[in-house]
Amino acid sequence: MSVQLDPVACLPDAAVRPDGHGQRHALPLLLLALAAVVLLYHATFWSMLELWSRSQTFAHGFLIVPISCWLAWRRRARLAALAPQPSRPGLLLLGALGLAWLLADAANVPVVEQYAATAMLPACVLAILGWPAVRLLAFPLAYLFLAVPFGEVFLEPLIDFTAAFTVTALQWTGVPVFRDGSNFSLPTGNWSVVEACSGLRYLIAALALGALFAHVNFHSTRRRLAVMAAALLVPILANGVRAYMIVMLGHLSNMRLAVGVDHLIYGWLFFGLVALLLFWLAARWRELPPAPTLPPALPTPSVRPGAGAASPRAVVRASAACLLLAALWPALALASHRDDGAALPAIVLALPDPPAWRRLHDAAPGNINWQAPYAGKPALFAATYARQDGDGAPVGLQLRWYARQVRDAELLTHLSSPYGARWTALAQRVWQVGLPGGALDVRESVLAHGGERLLVWRVYRQGGVVTARPVLVKLLLAQAKLLGRRQDGADLIVFAAYDELAPPPRAHLQAFLRAALPVIEQRLQELPHGP
Structure with missing residues (x-):
């Protein structure tokens, strides 16, 4: 005989309101705080959107936000049953992130600004709803960080690995090759591993897909980490194989094939096949959801209605504190930029000759x-x-x-x-x-x-x-x-x-x-x- 359990039946009493309306007032206040963060830091979020639109490497960012919202929406029933527990560490975290954003804005470090502004969204959830809500929404909140356009720091190592892999594979197959950095020469022509050939866009796309696939199809931490590791390593190796195959195709065709935009098309087709194979193999290893079990019979404690839930005033105070903290740092940033547009006299640099x-x-x-x-x-x-x-x-x-x-x-x-x-x-x-x-x-x-x-x-x-x-x-x-x-x-x-x-x-x-x-x-x- 199967037993259907309520999805929040096993949550502790301190985290659940018996009336089932734990978030009646807290959720609207949370949405207001999140909207305020997006509005106050709109320039930072807009800079992310601009990078998504002009860079194929980060175009996946357009999908991250709706996917995160969909994942959070799937847990709306459990979220509504949680009692709000405003957290002071959440306010401290929000303040620290605001300070980091201010420093990054003053120093003109966009990627730190973007990470700090994005991290303010989970910080608001922690400050207003508390740790139970953060644990429940851990993956949707963490998945948002993949929307930040980051990864160009890995371009040079990836280019160097791809060039070394390609040259080594050519040597193993008996093709004479001379390497000079990321450039190498064959008897039939010259090749160069450039940014588009680094495999960074394949790596970032595979990471975003692998994280979502592992979260939806697996439940144990070990298997999720294994799928994530495969999503990181396989694209790097596959890009080396892709580069070798393209060079060999050009070499064997006497530089008539795979020497223009067509080699990028071949690359995406190859990456698509590798990704399909990777996730098909991972799907054969997928886990079914754990079967629900009845909790052991325990004496019913005497709990007054609403025990463990914060008062509406505490939730309002936490929300107001979030709004004030979020608004503080853009105001300080405006003050630090007050002289940016001031005109300066033209300077002509002239140096005397150094001694000797x-x-x-x-x-x-x-x-x-x-x-x-x-x-x-x-x-x-x-x-x-x-x-x-x-x-x-x-x-x-x-x-x-x-x-x-x-x-x-x-x-x-x-x-x-x-x-x-x-x-x-x-x-x-x-x-x-x-x-x-x-x-x-x-x-x-x-x-x-x-x-x-x-x-x-x-x-x-x-x-x-x-x-x-x-x-x-x-x-x-x-x-x-x-x-x-x-x-x-x-x-x-x-x-x-x-x-x-x-x-x-x-x-x-x-x-x-x-x-x-x-x-x-x-x-x-x-x-x-x-x-």
């Missing part, structure tokens, strides 16, 4: 013709120097100074081609340089164009601090904006050209930096600045 170095004319032999891309309209200085004794190769210097930094016009801004259209980064790392005032870390990049090489050292000066750490630059910028201090910053680049068979001229760059850095520092201190 002389500036070369633009048409002089050895002048290095490379310009690093930048954002906005900073004051610029670019020159090529050679030692007065004629020893060593010329050294290039590029200096950019921002009197005031705003979004998309600052030291650290995402650029589609950070080294220009012709140059490719072969290696990047942090290198320590010995200077008279102590050791200085620089961001070292090795750029390549054919057989040419550029050794590039880059440091930033923000708030009087010279550093190679982007995170510190952003924190100093946020501090300056929020405290009304000077926020000017400089981007300093020194570089030298060399042959691919020669060792990198690090000692030459170090000698120039030792001579030039005091001159640059003195000039930057003399420049006017805005608050």
